[in-house]
Structures are given as C-alpha cells and as structure tokens.
Amino acid sequence: xxxxxxxxxxxxxxxxxxxxxxxxxxxxxxxxxxxxxxxxxxxxxxxxxxxxxxxxxxxxxxxxxxxxxxxxxxxxxxxxxxxxxxxxxxxxxxxxxx
Numbered sequence: 247x248x249x250x251x252x253x254x255x256x257x258x259x260x261x262x263x264x265x266x267x268x269x270x271x272x273x274x275x276x277x278x279x280x281x282x283x284x285x286x287x288x289x290x291x292x293x294x295x296x297x298x299x300x301x302x303x304x305x306x307x308x309x310x311x312x313x314x315x316x317x318x319x320x321x322x323x324x325x326x327x328x329x330x331x332x333x334x335x336x337x338x339x340x341x342x343x344x
Contacts, residue, residue, distance in 0.1 A: 247280055248331070248335045248338075249335070250332060250335055250339075251328055251331065251335075251338055252335065253297060253298065253301045253303065253328070253333060254303070254328060254329060254332045255332070256294070256296075256297075257293075258284075258286065258290065258294045259294045259297060259298055260332075261284055262280070262284065262291070262295065262298060262304070263298065263303065263304075263321065263325065263328075263329050263332075264295055264329070265280065265283060265284060266280075266304065266319065266320060266321040266325070267321055267326060267329045269320065269321065269333045271321075271323070271326065272320065274307065274318035274319055274320035275305060275318065275319055275320070276316055276317065276318055276319075277291070277306075277316075277317040277318070280319055295319060298325065301324075301325075301328075302322060302324045302325070303321065303322060303324060303325030303328055303329075304319055304320065304321055304325055305319070305321075305322050306318070306319050307320075
C-alpha cells in the first residue's frame with residue numbers, strides 16, 4: 247500500500263489542498279479569500295502555500311489590480327493528482343485494503 251503524501255498530510259496543508267481541489271481545474275482564489283475561508287493567519291497560510299508550491303502542488307500568481315497587488319492561488323494539475331492519490335490511499339487505509 248502507498249504511503250500518505252507527507253506534503254499534503256500536515257493538517258493545514260490538507261485543508262488548503264482540499265479547499266482548492268473543489269475548484270474547477272485552472273480556477274483560482276485570491277489569497278485573502280482563501281485566508282478567510284480557512285480561518286488562517288496570513289503568515290501561517292503563506293508558510294504552507296510555500297511548502298505546497300515547492301512541491302509543485304499549488305501556483306501563486308501575483309498581479310496588480312489598479313494600484314493594489316493581488317495574489318491568486320490555485321491547485322496545479324500535479325497538485326490535483328497528488329490530492330486524488332492522497333484521498334484514494336486514505337480510503338484504502340480506512341477500509342483496510344492492501
């Protein structure tokens with residue numbers, strides 16, 4: 247049986263990944279919206295997004311809207327596949343499949 251992905255397995259990163267996984271492929275959220283939805287501090291969310299980004303699971307795009315910087319966050323195809331594998335492995339563990 248496969249092991250659970252340690253990048254996703256951390257509680258905060260699992261919450262981030264699960265929340266982004268419900269978006270359509272290619273869809274993004276602004277950093278403040280994600281922060282609000284997850285109830286995380288900006289620093290905590292940034293730290294976990296950086297870890298997910300280093301693994302290639304999320305992508306952050308920084309743009310300017312008027313005069314204000316805006317950061318958009320989305321799950322990559324690699325991140326979506328990793329999350330699907332993670333949830334499949336978790337189901338196998340729960341059901342006792344090997």
